[in-house]
Amino acid sequence: MATVFVSIKDIEHAKSKWIDTRFSLQDANEGKQKYTESHVTGAVYWDLERDLSAMTKSEGRHPMPEKAALTELFRTSGLSIDDHIIVYDDGGSPFATRAWWLLQYAGFNNSFIALEGFEGMKEAGFPVDNCIPEPPRTLVAPQWDETIYAPRQFVEETVAGKTASVLLDARSAVRYRGENEPIDPIAGRIPGALSFDWEQLKKESVFNLDGAVKEQLHNVVKPIEEVTVYCGSGVTAAPLYALLKHNGYEFARLYVGSYSDWISQPGAKVEVD
Incomplete structure (x- = not known):
């Protein structure tokens, strides 16, 4: 850890x-x-x-x-x-x-x-x-250290099944599912992404370092897996990246452009529930 x-x-x-x-x-x-x-x-x-x-x-x-x-x-x-x-x-x-x-x-x-x-x-x-x-x-x-950075090309390769990385969306569940999108012009998520709302990382206004967050993370993605985190603009994905590293996830990357970059290209594919 x-x-x-x-x-x-x-x-x-x-x-x-x-x-x-x-x-x-x-x-x-x-x-x-x-x-x-x-x-x-x-x-x-x-x-x-x-x-x-x-x-x-x-x-x-x-x-x-x-x-x-x-x-x-x-x-x-x-x-x-x-x-x-x-x-x-x-x-x-x-x-x-x-x-x-x-x-x-x-x-x-x-x-x-x-x-x-x-x-x-x-x-x-x-x-x-x-x-x-x-x-x-x-x-x-x-x-x-390029191993912790995910440029758009890496995410495109991940969506295409050409990397072993798991995409993890740090936005709220309603934004992840495409039910409500208050900021970006297109609702939804990057195809294949899993969900972990970054707000779950906190307890009494500070980040929760006890075993509860670790258990929640393990229920979504395993520490041995490669993980690429993103959010709307790359900001609130950073706490998720930090808590992954704190909890022993060695192979984590941050997609700084995040969803707002993903949908900026014409014809970008998204998923909704």
């Missing part, structure tokens, strides 16, 4: 690099405002849409950033490849997991997600302030 999440009781502030990823899908400015008001001392801010997505691209609603843009983000954030990195959001949100997945993709294997979120750390006595840090620029060279 991989260590993905860390509890506040196990974190030493001074020995870690900190990344604040708080965000709201309803108000794109909310996270940055929270950060400006107060954040863990030394934390840099990564914005879902400005830093963790390439919003000018057409590959879904939160497209995969270019490697050059990510490399620049890592360097201006003062990161080195072996740094002990803690990423946080409000707790039980998908934004820290998105940033963590990108760090894993880039080879920052000593990066982790703070389980309790900002308010939990603040209440526990972690130092906070409103000073915007200016970390010294590095020349870090990411070590890209």
